[in-house]
Amino acid sequence: MGIETVGDLLAALEDYDHDTPIRWAAQPAWPFEYSIGAVVETPADAEGDGTPPTEEPVVWLVEGEQVGYLPGSAADAVGWSR
Template sequence: MTDTPLATVGDVIAALSGYDPTTPLRIAAQPGYPMEHPLARVVCTPDDAEGDGTPPTDPPVVWLGTGEQVGHLPAIAADVLGWSA
């Protein structure tokens, strides 16, 4: 396990490149009360968020949106993330 931040799309692609592409992907959240969520959407801002056709001036940011909560994070995942007591 490494604590290297995944700051860019390239970092995420590199971190996932060693896994089978059919492996389910989840987001682990709330270290004090660990839950799991599926990824639901990937979006990029700004993308004419105002809807007025004005070209964006801010740099793009890619966002990963979570879906509905799946349930409690399995203990083995919490352990590997370092979230266990």
């Protein structure tokens, strides 16, 4: 199913050098690359009104700046034809 949890993401990244740049690939039909602007978490009580939570907390990877078009090699690696 893919990367669904923080643990899944950490496991997916564990073999990469910690100094390697990281980017976000988006829009398969017109692929762009973005930096990651922030990592934030919404609490289980995301509405802040004290009602019982309906979901677990969620960690969000926030789109940063558009770096440029996704390189062809990256599009090939994720299976997006250009």
